[in-house]
């Protein structure tokens with residue numbers, strides 16, 4: 001087992017038995033399905049909307065080269081600098097280069113999942129910069145030195161008590177059990193940071209090829225401030241995020257809000273098309289967009305699973321996943337949790353190291369059914385299982401099936417086997433639960449079913 | 465050529481994309497084995513208004529929908545009959561919240577209203593100091609449109625006094641005209657195109673309710689980083 005797999009197994013076993021943890025996730029997600037269903041029902045036709053969204057994304061991803069060229073050309077035409085990074089190291093280098101060139105020191109960040117993917121914060125801190133996350137959930141997990149627990153709700157696993165204790169310890173504030181007061185503490189602390197910051201770093205939910213803009217979806221206004229006050233704005237974006245046309249957003253913005261958090265629209269949906277333009281009151285002097293590949297082209301090269309690049313990171317598949325609801329977000333040990341994480345992580349970080357995620361699924365299909373862009377998630381998990389085994393077969397599987405085939409082809413041997421099974425069963429309690437138990441993986445948490453006293457063939461004979 | 469590594473990465477990435485795309489993918493919703501067909505984006509786009517939430521065709525229906533959405537979002541929406549009423553309403557809010565200073569920008573609607581407040585006014589038009597804006601009790605701006613379907617306010621860096629005015633002060637007051645009430649999101653994007661293309665403002669924002677968060681136990685709190693209150697005054 002790879003280190004990632006054994007870590008996952010250890011976490012999953014511990015967390016499934018942790019009833020407090022499970023209760024926490026359940027309360028956090030309890031209301032989600034109700035509000036989401038309410039907003040879905042306001043659409044005149046949600047299923048057709050999903051199909052249109054899937055088709056637009058299909059077009060975007062299957063003509064990615066043309067759209068990216070158009071996107072970059074239009075951005076550059078309005079004074080934006082576009083950078084291309086093949087991997088995480090290049091992206092970090094580009095970003096650190098921009099900051100050093102500016103002789104800047106303090107950085108404010110709004111939520112950037114691609115930043116988590118390339119471990120940007122660690123790199124920035126190592127380079128001696130001061131980095132502060134401005135999204136409330138991200139700020140909380142940053143203070144805890146933890147990765148986000150859910151890529152839409154980063155601090156979903158914490159209670160107000162834990163957050164209050166954290167703030168008391170790190171910021172010296174009085175303890176409180178009011179979410180409102182806790183939010184206001186973060187607001188006060190972060191206000192000064194926005195005004196003092198030299199650099200604002202953001203992600204991007206969509207890139208619009210036709211007009212050369214990035215689109216950021218958020219509720220708090222922290223990205224708005226991050227992109228308004230600092231002198232430099234750097235946006236880090238995965239290459240798969242491009243949409244062909246501006247008006248495509250008329251569909252994607254409300255769908256992202258509905259699927260993501262059961263909202264009609266997210267609080268702020270903002271398009272950025274360049275640095276401050278002549279005649280504008282404010283805005284950054286420089287705007288940089290860093291386009292990140294980091295093995296996305298690897299996933300693109302698999303036509304069967306290419307549609308996983310349609311993902312708009314709404315998080316809906318996590319919210320409905322029975323596995324996610326039992327083990328939570330940290331157990332995965334990957335940047336992207338839940339079903340979509342289980343599909344893309346093997347492509348982004350290696351099939352053999354991350355194939356265990358495709359086996360951690362009940363294949364119930366809840367994720368596929370809920371996905372607003374119709375990604376065939378649970379089938380992709382099956383395909384990954386197949387690919388992993390084809391690449392690296394399990395040595396004992398083939399002889400086992402050959403043996404079984406031989407047994408099934410010889411009636412005498414087969415009925416002897418049945419008889420031996422019944423005899424063996426009498427002695428089984430002697431080994432049950434010990435190291436010699438051949439069915440230990442099963443009997444750890446379940447009873448082995450009893451073999452029937454009579455086989456079908458025996459019964460058929462008595463019938464005559 | 466190592467001369468321009470930046471250019472190389474662009475070519476490397478585009479090269480990998482083209483190689484990957486040389487094998488076609490099945491169309492969305494199809495089972496593997498079926499030949500891909502070119503999806504007509506225009507076709508999908510023309511139908512979008514039919515899939516999105518329903519909006520009535522008359523002004524009254526749109527108004528009612530905007531009102532319901534705004535209430536659900538905890539934004540205040542007030543319809544007024546004349547510019548005088550608008551000024552009176554603004555003065556009433558200023559008094560109730562004891563504003564000492566406001567931020568705004570020059571515009572047909574905001575100019576008259578802000579002058580009538582008899583308060584120190586920070587105008588963003590020719591640049592400003594963010595620390596100065598921090599001390600303002602309200603940001604008063606115009607907008608490009610109101611969207612009935614979602615209860616959103618559409619602003620841009622050109623129409624609403626820059627990027628920070630609508631998010632930095634604790635109370636954002638939007639002044640709008642009735643004609644600015646649009647039915648749905650496709651109409652809003654069409655407006656952006658006719659009004660600005662190709663010289664789009666550097667920021668375009670759909671503001672839907674006051675700033676909010678649910679990051680602590682998924683409980684709704686208003687005023688996470690942006691305004692705690694959003695008031696829309698429409699004449």
Ligand code: SF4
Nearest residue numbers: 311312314315317371
């Ligand atoms: S795979 Fe689908 S449901 Fe899951 S996050 Fe992506 S878009 Fe949302």
